[in-house]
Amino acid sequence: MTWTLETLCRRRVRYDDLVPCRNAFVDTRSPGSDRKENFTIIGPGVAESADQHVHIPEPHGFNVGGARQPDGCLNSQHSHEGAEVFVVHTGHWRLYFGPEKEDGSLDIGPGDVVSVPVHMFRGFEKLDAGTGFLWVVLGGDDPGRVRWAPSVFELAEQHGLVLLKSGRLVDRSAGETVPEDEEVETAPRAGEVARLVTPSPERLAQCLVRHEALRGNPDAVLAASGVEECSVIAPAASGDGFAPGPIIGWWPHGFQLRVLRLTEDAATADYHCEEPEVLFVQSGRIRLISEAGELTLATGDTFTSPQGWTHRLEADADAEVVVVRGGDAPAGPRLVA
Structure with missing residues (x-):
């Protein structure tokens, strides 16, 4: 194929042209998480909302996305089936481990890269003043769905959001109802939570590269x-x-x-x-x-x-x-x- 500047420009996504989704996940209205912006740059990503814009749908064998959050904004505890890699573009962040953040934390800053292991709960918070951006790489053409911690479901229900087993969100506060042919997703039970074990700090240290290193x-x-x-x-x-x-x-x-x-x-x-x-x-x-x-x-x-x-x-x-x-x-x- 002969590539022209016009066709090549379609493969470029400017930072200023990123289209955010502010209701991408079931924790959208949870206190502390209601100001985050999610991006799918190379899709389809893991968003639970039909409003999520996909910039480049072409399959790559991996997905690229982003998270932009102001200070104090939290991305709730969740687990992934596939690889999730954070490249810190701007800001200082704290990763929390465990279903209720009880398994420790890790602070990361600009240029740091961390690959969080699969089958463990993680969340993250923007720490310093101003807005920060994480560039995110997910493994696979279909990176699967996230599994949320039990408390995320409780908060979502209080704010009118229901997650279906199909991965779609239903906004009851906006008058939406659960379709008759759909099932509501339930919070993980104790046995499932127990299987999503946080690795030791020594093993987690193998998943981080500091910018200065x-x-x-x-x-x-x-x-x-x-x-x-x-x-x-x-x-x-x-x-x-x-x-x-x-x-x-x-x-x-x-x-x-x-x-x-x-x-x-x-x-x-x-x-x-x-x-x-x-x-x-x-x-x-x-x-x-x-x-x-x-x-x-x-x-x-x-x-x-x-x-x-x-x-x-x-x-x-x-x-x-x-x-x-x-x-x-x-x-x-x-x-x-």
């Missing part, structure tokens, strides 16, 4: 003067010079995550990937150069590269770019002479 790999295919690529999530060795780690995980991810750093005026070589590749500009500003011309990505923008598309990245100023490539062991970038 990022280290470039000199053997990376894209490594060059002013360009370094840092591994963050690698369940297995890849085809472009990366060993497993530092986050490996004991559950499937279905993708690898890196951080690409470019100094001002630095550029990668021309390359292409056969697997899906998604870029998120954590900081700075870059240009994607190809036969189609130049496409600019600013801080907070997301772009999905067409598979097999030859391009390079150039930095107008020092930049950090989060890179997600599909597969636990992707072949990675292939240089083009």
Whole structure:
């Protein structure tokens, strides 16, 4: 396929163009959670509301979304069937573990990456003043549904929201009723809660990479003067010079995550990937150069590269770019002479 700037622009989602959903989940009206915004950038995501806007529906083998919250705003305790990875774009956050936040917490800040294990309860709160944004990667084309802690159901009922087993929300306060052919979802019983066990602090520490701990790999295919690529999530060795780690995980991810750093005026070589590749500009500003011309990505923008598309990245100023490539062991970038 011949790519034009027009078709490539459709694969770019500007931060300022993100369409939020403010009633995405059953905890939407719970006190402390009623000011959050959820985003599905590369869908379909895990939202329970038909109002959720999907920016790019194309299957990638993983999903990309986001959460934007003001200070003090809480995302309630829930469990995932698949991988859930948080990249802190802005703000300081606290992750809470356990069905009632009784199993400890973890504070994370800009540039930190954490992959929360499956089958455990987690929630998160924005701590500092102002609004913050988490860029989120979920495993699988269908990331499944979230399982909410018992108290979330109790609060939702008090505020007129009912979750159906099909994953759809019913707003009784707006006069909606449960369809006759649908069943209401119930809170997890004690036995199910007991099976969703929080790992030890030592195991959870294996799921976090601090921004200051990022280290470039000199053997990376894209490594060059002013360009370094840092591994963050690698369940297995890849085809472009990366060993497993530092986050490996004991559950499937279905993708690898890196951080690409470019100094001002630095550029990668021309390359292409056969697997899906998604870029998120954590900081700075870059240009994607190809036969189609130049496409600019600013801080907070997301772009999905067409598979097999030859391009390079150039930095107008020092930049950090989060890179997600599909597969636990992707072949990675292939240089083009």
